[in-house]
Amino acid sequence: MSESESWYDWIKREEDPARASEMPEALDDLVVLDVSQGHYGAFLTGTYLAELGAEVIKLEPPGGDPLRACGPADATANGTGLAFVAEARNKYCVTLNLGKKAGRSLLKGLAARADVLIEGFEPGFLDRLGLGYRHLAKANPRLIYGCWPPSTGGRRPTRAR
Numbered sequence: 523m524s525e526s527e528s529w530y531d532w533i534k535r536e537e538d539p540a541r542a543s544e545m546p547e548a549l550d551d552l553v554v555l556d557v558s559q560g561h562y563g564a565f566l567t568g569t570y571l572a573e574l575g576a577e578v579i580k581l582e583p584p585g586g587d588p589l590r591a592c593g594p595a596d597a598t599a600n601g602t603g604l605a606f607v608a609e610a611r612n613k614y615c616v617t618l619n620l621g622k623k624a625g626r627s628l629l630k631g632l633a634a635r636a637d638v639l640i641e642g643f644e645p646g647f648l649d650r651l652g653l654g655y656r657h658l659a660k661a662n663p664r665l666i667y668g669c670w671p672p673s674t675g676g677r678r679p680t681r682a683r
Contacts, residue, residue, distance in 0.1 A: 547575020554578040554638040556613070557620070557629065560588035561642030564670045565609060568640055572612035576638075580610060581618040581629065626651055634661040642670040 554576045558564030565580075565587075572578040580587070586602075593603030619625040630653065633639055639658065641648060648654045655667040 549574040549576040552576035552638065553636045554640065555629070555632055555636045556580045556640045557618075557648075558587075558640055558642040558670070559583055561670060562589060562592070564640050564642035564668075565589055567668065567670075568613060569609045569611070571638070578613040579632070579636075580613045580615045581632075582615060583621075584617055584619050586617075620651055620653070626653060629653055630658065630661060633658040633665060636662070636665065638666045638668060640668045640670075 556568035568578045590602045590606045592605035
């Protein structure tokens, strides 16, 4: 702010919506991998991080994330549910087959360079593939590993016995 500029003029200039694209986002330098499948909570987490400027890469299985079917059946965009379309905004969607060795190797390479990994699988699923936190943190000790309880598909979770 210059001495001749009023506080009001400075704020008006700094907060001008026309300059929004010039402003850095809060999470501009963050790279997020979203490997969740069919888990809306985990999927939304990636959306929120993308809204704050993170580069979010949504890794989907062959055939796409089951969430692509979310939304009214009569309201789709090229066969993809509008709920998915809306919440996939600001993300890169890529197919990656974790059932194949090459797919697992690619995820390990991406995780070595990422800041955050989001997942929502059954406990132990990614561990069995060699992709759990213990495995990925060896290549990237600063990786933030966010996991959510598995989706219950609308059913009440059962108690552990």
